[in-house]
Amino acid sequence: MLNLNFIKVDVFVAFTCVCHIQIIMLYSSLLKNTRLVLATFLSATAMLSTTRSANLTEIIFSPVSGVINSGDPGFGSLADTYNQNGLSTKFVSGVTDFDAYLALNPIHSNIFAGNEWFSNSGTQNATVTYDLGSVLNIDRLALWNEESSGIGRLNLLSSTDNVNFSALALGLTPLDNPAEEYPAQVFSFATASARYVRFEASLCPQPNPSTFPACAIGEVAFSVNNSATSVPKPFTIVGTLIGATVAFRTRQRLKATNKL
Ligand SMILES: [Ca+2]
Ligand SMILES: [Ca+2]
Ligand SMILES: [Ca+2]
Incomplete structure (x- = not known):
């Protein structure tokens, strides 16, 4: 009589063996590439570290001075x-x-x-130019748009010499803040090297509450992106070089032994 239990055990053992062989083959394959993976990981980590440090260099800057090009002298400073x-x-x-x-x-x-500056009474437009003090890589504006009159539409232009200006962002429409304390609104634009930033304000005053016919500004500040000119820290350079070198040598060695 056929011993079914014996067959069941045999099938189980065979199945287990196949599994073990597959696991060993997989492990062996992984082992061959472990050094390559490790080296690549080292290199990738070093590059990630560089990227992170670059992302941490968004600093806030205020202008150091400014002039009123039109709508002057207005009210306040x-x-x-x-x-x-x-x-x-x-x-x-x-x-x-x-x-x-x-x-x-x-x-x-x-x-x-x-706290605030207003252009002349009866003006629907005003232009002011801020000086950042030196050429900086700016990529965002934080605008506290004055709540009573504010700016309806805003063109931003930039310059390095205060003579030749080019567009940073055109046709911006700042929020019409209600008649109370007001938050900042952030406008992003392509990173530009600039020292002077010109504000061309129009469509003033904004409708809510529109009690004074002028353009008005509460506060401005800029985000300076240093990553455009930053260099990796010495550690990340060494880390990248070590990772890249190990990866290259490992790859060459595996090629020589026909493992790749
Ligand atoms: Ca202010
Ligand atoms: Ca308002
Ligand atoms: Ca106000």
């Missing part, structure tokens, strides 16, 4: 639009992280005196 007067939370220009600061949701006072 243009300096009050870049000296942080009226902001609920301050930052250190040239030091503070742009995104970390804005994540605090800093709001601007709606009180005009000492």
